[in-house]
Amino acid sequence: MPPVKSQFKFQPLTIDKWRDLEKLFGERGACGGYWCMWWRSSRKEFEAKKGEGNRTALKRLVKGNVQTGIIAYDQKKPVGWIAFAPREHYLKLETSKILMPVDEKPVWSVSCFFIDKDYRRKGLTVELLKEAGKYTKKNGGRILEGYPIDPKTKNYAPVFANTGLVSAFRQAGFQEVERRSETRPVMRKSLK
Numbered sequence: 001m002p003p004v005k006s007q008f009k010f011q012p013l014t015i016d017k018w019r020d021l022e023k024l025f026g027e028r029g030a031c032g033g034y035w036c037m038w039w040r041s042s043r044k045e046f047e048a049k050k051g052e053g054n055r056t057a058l059k060r061l062v063k064g065n066v067q068t069g070i071i072a073y074d075q076k077k078p079v080g081w082i083a084f085a086p087r088e089h090y091l092k093l094e095t096s097k098i099l100m101p102v103d104e105k106p107v108w109s110v111s112c113f114f115i116d117k118d119y120r121r122k123g124l125t126v127e128l129l130k131e132a133g134k135y136t137k138k139n140g141g142r143i144l145e146g147y148p149i150d151p152k153t154k155n156y157a158p159v160f161a162n163t164g165l166v167s168a169f170r171q172a173g174f175q176e177v178e179r180r181s182e183t184r185p186v187m188r189k190s191l192k
Contacts, residue, residue, distance in 0.1 A: 008080070008124065009073045010131040015063050020071055022055075024078040029055055030114045031162065036069070036083040039090040039111040067139070070131050072124055081114040082128035084136065087145065098181045099147050107188070108136045110146035112162045125164055129172035129189075137191040144189045146174060152183060
């Protein structure tokens with residue numbers, strides 16, 4: 001039986017797609033003013049900009065043509081988001097003991113996801129990961145790395161899985177390369 005063709009379309013976030021991201025994230029900026037800026041700033045800076053400040057900071061990056069992520073669409077409706085960029089764009093990764101670099105190889109990092117509540121548990125995270133891999137390879141990256149949650153309970157609230165789940169990363173072809181925390185492995189996909 002042939003694989004089912006995806007109903008989703010994918011577009012890199014550019015300034016002309018900004019309103020689509022705002023629509024997807026809603027008034028709360030995906031989750032409590034997050035706007036996918038947690039990994040890009042210090043804790044102090046993130047807290048000071050929570051909400052409108054983080055929205056403005058992300059929009060400034062998009063206006064400057066900085067790689068931020070891809071939006072998934074069902075027809076014309078924005079339904080999913082994956083944030084990824086070269087690892088050095090993420091300050092928190094550079095200072096994390098659990099997620100410190102595995103080696104000296106240059107990697108692109110997946111920092112977070114946001115999926116419309118009506119589209120969760122439909123395989124969209126896996127498809128977003130595959131699209132991020134294609135985009136990364138097209139732009140010269142050879143390794144895509146992620147830091148998903150490996151929950152120890154099946155009742156894990158999706159809102160707290162914003163870095164993705166191990167199961168989705170495995171389905172998208174990622175392999176675990178390091179684990180310094182029981183619930184947070186480092187996973188990679190070679191894009192050669």
